[in-house]
Amino acid sequence: MKKDQSRPEILELREFHTDSNGIFFKIKKFLFSGKTPFQKIEIFENENFGRVLFLDGLVQTTEKDEFFYHEMLVHPALLSHPEPKKILIIGGGDGGALKEVLRYPVDEVWLVEIDAQVIEASKEFFPWLGSALQDKRAKLVIGDGNDFIRETGEKFDVILIDSSDPVGPATVLHQKSFYESIKKSLKPKGVVAAQAGPLLYHLEQHRAKYSFLKQLFRISRFYAGPVPTYPGGTWCYVFLSDEIDPLADIKKNPPSGLKHYNLEIHRAAFALPNFLKEQLS
């Protein structure tokens, strides 16, 4: 990886949400910049959001608001499943989703990340997430999530798809054939949760994705929650299962220490705005 840790000339970074709008962060201290075979990694310190990770110019994680995303990706699935023991995370090299999963009495968590440098960067610059990667229940696989899921003989109680957006290395993780392989790797009562993009943008992608997901899984529900630094500030996820309905009564209590998620938030997240319901119907 080509490193360039100084870059004193950069005073701010922006993410363009469309060609004509987006967000900006003033840079207090530039911590890291490098180009891997897969993407460009940039890490800096911002006065308000703390440490910020950009991948290919898009906000991936910030110290201040990562909990919104990681809690909402992980807990609806882990609470809905009666006894989640063996978990797979596709992507998620920053360790944030893994950290949330490890709050449960799970036996093993496989994490398949295509870019080893994201894992290394997280261990170094986001140790409060990256330390989860060193837990003895975590099995790290450096490789392509789509190849892994097509070739593995392992089966899981819960599969979490913590991919980046459907551009760049993660494109294939948003396609039907990938979800067909995911379905084959689920144990009975298996549950999938996947990040599904912004509420405000790319509605046609939600529609296209949902049209094949509802054919593949008996229960297929979009849900949403805030992520302040993601485009539009509200992020969508999809919950998939043939047996488990996330809106059925949940008998368990969430783990302690969560900043956002609780059982009221769980139920509320599945209430969708009219415009999204129309798009998905």
Added chain:
Amino acid sequence: MKKDQSRPEILELREFHTDSNGIFFKIKKFLFSGKTPFQKIEIFENENFGRVLFLDGLVQTTEKDEFFYHEMLVHPALLSHPEPKKILIIGGGDGGALKEVLRYPVDEVWLVEIDAQVIEASKEFFPWLGSALQDKRAKLVIGDGNDFIRETGEKFDVILIDSSDPVGPATVLHQKSFYESIKKSLKPKGVVAAQAGPLLYHLEQHRAKYSFLKQLFRISRFYAGPVPTYPGGTWCYVFLSDEIDPLADIKKNPPSGLKHYNLEIHRAAFALPNFLKEQLS
């Protein structure tokens, strides 16, 4: 008002959410800039959000996403009240909240806006909102909302506080004495809904406000919903009443044509994240 309609040199406008982060809009066409006795008004066209209104450098309304805010300010109160006939809006000179109120069979809607130029600008540049201001059920009062509510003998079924933030002309609209006067102007079964600031920022303001609101009203509930162009992308509101609980069963159906609000969204909006519940308790 000092007008300066050209400004070809301005290519984008930003709103700083803190000193170190915020959002930016490229300007397709600058439509209007003027300074009133109360604030600076800027209106421009953005490729993605359409027409955008800035007041004192803060996004007030955009063509694309205003419905999130206006629907969530208005409909929880109007649906919860059994028969809302006489409504007061404090602020809201753009006409967006008024437009939502006029979807109901109300008799009269008083709108008290301190800045006549906001009303004029909305009529000219946001006619799909501003046209509501010409409805014969609308009674426009140009004046200070705090003075109005202290002096009026009128009483209302629903009072909506569509103020700007607690800086500048709207500071007093976030204080206890203002809400004491609001309470005195409610009819029996009266309901108040007020914008209450961002979910992510100014948590100490939420706490301070809630501590006096829950003393004043028997039922006092924060709720939240997305507003992509407001700081953090999720906005808070507060529902206040001595008699009406917004979480009781709602017997009415929402008006047709809403883009965001429905009865599931209504109930969901009152589910609060752990960090906010802790702050308010």
